[in-house]
Amino acid sequence: MLDKYFEYKKNKTNFRTELIAGVTTFLTMAYIMFLNPFILSGEFAGPEKGFFDFGAVFTATIVATAIACFIMAFYGKTWPIGLAPGMGINAFVAFGVVAGMGYTPQQALGAVLVAGVLFLIISLTPLRAWLINSIPKSLKLGIGAGIGFFLAIIGLEIMGVVGDHPVTLVTLGDIKNPLVILGCLAFVSMIVMEKMKIRGNIIIGILVFSIIAWVAGLAKFNGVVSSPPPMTYLFEFDLGAAFTAGMSTVIFTLLFIDFFDTAGTLTSVANVAGKVDSKGKVQDINKAMLSDSVGTVAGAFMGTTTVTSYVESGAGVKAGGRTGMTSLVIGVLFLACLFFSPLATSLPKEIDGAALLY
Secondary structure, eight states, rough: OHHHHTTTTTTOOHHHHHHHHHHHHHHHHHHHHHHHHHTTTTTTGGGGGGGOHHHHHHHHHHHHHHHHHHHHHSSSSTTTEEEOOOOTTHHIIIIIITTOOOOOOHHHHHHHHHHHHHHHHHTTTTTHHHHHHSSSSSHHHHHHHHHHHHHHHHHHHHHHHHHTTTEEEEEEOTTTSSHHHHHHHHHHHHHHHHTTTTTTTHHHHHEEEEEEEETTTTTTOOSSSSOOOOOOTOOOOTTTTTHHHHHHHHHHHHHHHHHHHHHHHHHHHHHHTOOOOSSSSSSOOOOOOOOHHHHHHHHHHHHHOEEEEEETHHHHHTTTOOOOHHHHHHHHHHHHTTHHHHHHHHHHHHHHHHHHHH
């Protein structure tokens, strides 16, 4: 049944290849199930800041990821893409919108929902092609670089390498702290494993150095398996502030980042997968972008930030993934992780920060 739906022969693939590709992509992006709730909950900043609830976001992240991957699998069925809440956007929402601008998590989710709906509308109209071609490349690259620097400073602060200072804003942290040293080693190990072309280098680095911290008694181990935390933010978005002047900038930012991040990722994956025709046009990109936008809407309903296509999908494509079956495998594997919330709460923040910096 699946072989006929995904047309394995036409796409020069088979079930085994798609399965391997799905597992490969999953390993490269599995870190998001730990990092997204860590960032949105402001775990290192303290609960008084009014961030999201860690457990609720953990469950929402996995469910939203699975839904988005299933949509990509069955609607954009020629795309072997993994989707999940985007890095960068989550930090912007947590530290810029909630902590910085003072909006509640529910109001932030309302903005995510509106941006997702706008993305969906754009994906259904000729605006999509016009926008992709009209924004200068320098602006697209500049936004990406800006987000990268934003994530880097947050990662360094979470790791403890830098800290707050009333005059200079940042100062050198306690680099003699064993956990800070472990975080730095985790970061280096991720880079080394990438150069060695080891799949899943981020998740491996997180788990290996977390185990070292637990064994050494530097961090508390809360267990591995339990029932999934309740989805506190399920359909709890608040649209009341979505149409104010202050929130309009937030919505535009979310839409802009998601749209061009998705377009760039799909174009990159398409080149590897051979989905670019002789005229340089990407085949079936409308289905992929529509799937992505619906995933964002679903994510807002579940209680997490903007869902986007992951560039890590290229690892699965290089492993032979050519159809939505790869996306289906990714979604199933994420669902299987629903019961690992104690493990997520056990990870030292310094090592989570290393993954964010990477």
